[in-house]
Amino acid sequence: MFEYVWLIPLFPLIGVVINGLLGKKIKNEKVIGGLGALMVFCSFVVSCGILKQLLSLPGEERVFEKILFTWIKSGQFKADIGFLIDPLSALMIMVVTGVGFLIHVYSIGYMHGEEGFYRYFAYLNLFTFSMLLLVLGNNLLLMFVGWEGVGLCSYLLIGYYFHKKSAGDAGKKAFVMNRVGDFGFLLGTFTLFWYLGQNHNVWTINFRELAASAHLLPVGGIVTIITLCFFLGATGKSAQIPLYTWLPDAMEGPTPVSALIHAATMVTAGVYMIGRLNFVYIRSHETMMVVAIVGAATALFAATIGTAQNDIKRVLAYSTVSQLGYMFLGMGVGAFTAGIFHLMTHAFFKACLFLGSGSVIHSMHHALHHIHSHDDPQDMRNMGGLRKAMPLTFLTFLLATVAIAGIPGFAGFFSKDEILWQAYANPHFGELNTVLWAVGAIAAGLTAFYMFRLVFMTFFGECRIKEKAKEHLHESPFVIVFPLLVLAGLSVVGGWIGVPKLLGDALGGMPNYLEQYLEPVFASSNEFVQQQIQHAAVHHSVGLEWGLMSISVIIAVVGIAIAYLLYVAAPSIPAKFTAAFPALHRAVYNKWYIDELYDFLFVNPCKWLGNFLWKGFDVLIVDGVVNGVAAVVKGFGGVLRNIQTGYVHNYAFTMALGVVVIVGFYIFR
Structure with a gap:
């Protein structure tokens, strides 16, 4: 079964192609929804076969790498399109395809009659494909492709009801905040590749090769910088302080989307990434402390907000942020198995x-x-x-x-x-x-x-x-x-x-x-x-x-x-409590005004800068120069066009006048 691991992400991709290109013509909701769910179920069946084969092997042999082809090769840099099967990735594909299949089935009934039904299932299959690529990729760059893929799909699905301004804004918010975190992921990848290559001539981003070279990394120092960069990516994707505010707004999407994003796929990507790079993280005491503190703080902070929300989905959204905090707390204290559990x-x-x-x-x-x-x-x-x-x-x-x-x-x-x-x-x-x-x-x-x-x-x-x-x-x-x-x-x-x-x-x-x-996945970290x-x-x-x-x-x-x-x-007590402590209730209900704080510190200054550059530079200088040149040309044209009257006698008079001027010039010079 290991040889057929490539089928796991392929099946949802087939669903994307068929529903995306032909869904509008098919129109039949049962066919469209059934196809989307069937593709994920096929991936689940293959995942079960792989897990069964993996369990039949001794612990130290539970790893397999399937290289399809070399994707990029430039100098010392090489990245393959390849898939890594080990206990961690096998567990993740079971969760993604198993829970994902149930969400697809649920969506057939929940989204019945919705406009753009085919588009929804194409996006849902694309989301599943991207997450499977993320967890199966055998190197950091292929993981990052899946990482960006789930970010794109979150934008598409959160903003599914794009005719609503709130949904469009929520999709853009998720997309922009995740780009901040993804910048950290890239910096971590570049720095890790550069350090091992420059100092130990190990030029690789392959997970198995990185794990084998982990002993070459120092304790602390550059590893702290690398792991903090990766953790910045995790805070964005997995909605931790300070990049968590996009996730509650993601409730603007259809409810099954919330289940897929918040339970089985996107938000768990940061936790999985730390688990995959556990051999790097364990070598930085400072980063582990940061991960644990941020996780604990997020768990408590989000839980306080959840106590005062009245929208049923928003309560669950803040619950997700809080539970993710628990996962990061486990990762930060070195309990990688507990975090994945x-x-x-x-x-x-x-x-x-x-x-x-x-x-x-x-x-x-x-x-x-x-x-x-x-x-x-x-x-x-x-x-x-x-x-x-x-x-x-x-x-x-x-x-x-x-x-x-x-x-x-x-x-x-x-x-x-x-x-x-x-x-x-x-x-x-x-x-x-x-x-x-x-x-x-x-x-x-x-x-x-x-x-x-x-x-x-x-x-x-x-x-x-x-x-x-x-x-x-x-x-x-x-x-x-x-x-x-x-x-x-x-x-x-x-x-x-x-x-x-x-x-x-x-x-x-x-x-x-x-x-x-x-x-076997966490053996070196557990020994450490x-x-x-x-x-x-x-x-x-x-x-x-x-x-x-x-x-x-x-x-x-x-x-x-x-x-x-x-x-x-005694259901009358909550009203009395809010009346006794109105300021506290307003603060918690308004999510401690963090969104307003971010608007003040980041969003509004960026808007101001954008307007200044637009009106102060683009409009006044760039457009001014362009429009000024155009005005000069237009002025000359306005003068010269008076010569072009269209009357033959005017042209004859002008020619005669020109001849007189030329003859006069040669006579009187």
Whole structure:
């Protein structure tokens, strides 16, 4: 199966070509949507075959590189079109194609009747192709092609409803902010290539060759610069402080797009990139600290904003930013396996949550449309009591919410708790470890609060739309519900492949299958960390780990209890709280005014500079010179054209006058 790895990105590309070129003529939505979903499913089948073959091999042999052809060769520089199969890339293609297929199926029902249906599926397949290219590419340049591809597709899909100004602005915002981060990615690539080549005559951007040469890199110094440049790219693509503000605005796109971008593809690219370059990152203590601090700060900061939002999709958007912060926290403390583990479990429950919100919006829009109401179908203040009308959507949404809240037994608990423990127990940052753990634990409590706030406002109490509209609320079609059921099941059981050692021992010696599976990818980094642990003589008791785990669970339960108190038991309290602290509520509701700050510091100055260069230089100087030359020519032309009267006698008189002047000149000179 390894030889056929090129089929995985090829199938979605075929979907792009057929739907993109012929979709407008095909017109049949079932054919267009079915083709788009089928292509991703074919990629999923091939991915399953590759994973099966990979698991049959011993750990050290679980790597294969398929070179299709040499893409660029110039001097010492060489880049291939080639694909790398190892445990990390195999896990990622399973997530991308598996969750991506379910989102394609869901889209067939959700996007029914939309103008540009074929265009939507062409974009969706192109997005999948780009992400597969990103995770399968065997070198930094091919990864960057996929990296830019998902950036382009995010622009196209976020701005899918381009007739809406807000959607167009959101697409442009995502595109521009990601270009800032991508500049860092390129600088990191150039600097890494230059350093290894100039100092060690290793001219390569190939991942396997870079990993083999990692020992040539110094600890700190130039490696800190390289890794910080790459991390700048990650902050843009994976929406971390300070380049996170594009992601909440991405809600302007169709809901399935939000699920694809926020769960399985684009926003996980930065986490994957750090995981792929773990052997470089582990050699810079400073960068690892920056990654951990930014991740923890983002997790907490975004969680605070999520507590006050009323748009159901925006709550989930800030939740995504926060959960990505957890992943970076894991990466920053050297717990690469835990970070990738949370990436996987997050794909399950967050895709389920976004698609569940889409099911709710679909039903609300249908009900409000029947009574010609212009109320917002995404505003949770218009919802309530929907669990009766939409029992399957409610059940799946509740299971995914329990998972993201970190309740024991569900997928999110295992990955989140492992990150929190590693944040506390890692040997890198001394007393900062306690702060990182505390920030992560508080963010976990806020997550449990705002997610159950969403559940209680949406599915409990009395529905707050008009009575006539309530009659039209209904469960979504099976094509929408089926992906929810699958993803909810994965949200429940998906975490059991990565049970931490502490719990595994308590369950009779259950191994951490995911850690064993990914061990070949992170072997050198794990060895580096173990050396630091031995050097620092860091030891923690089993009782301490049980205690911290219990505290994090208690914090999550307290968050759920507070949400129940405020939005079910005593729903009048939130209004009293906002009345008592109006400034605080406005600040959180307005996202701490970060967008306004960025407008003041960057957007408006750029607009001013652009207007100045346009009006002050282009209009006055460039246009002035051009128009001035034109005016002179026009003036001369205006004088000379008086000679061209069109009358023969005038021309005869002029000729005679000319002859007299010439003769007179020769006579009287």
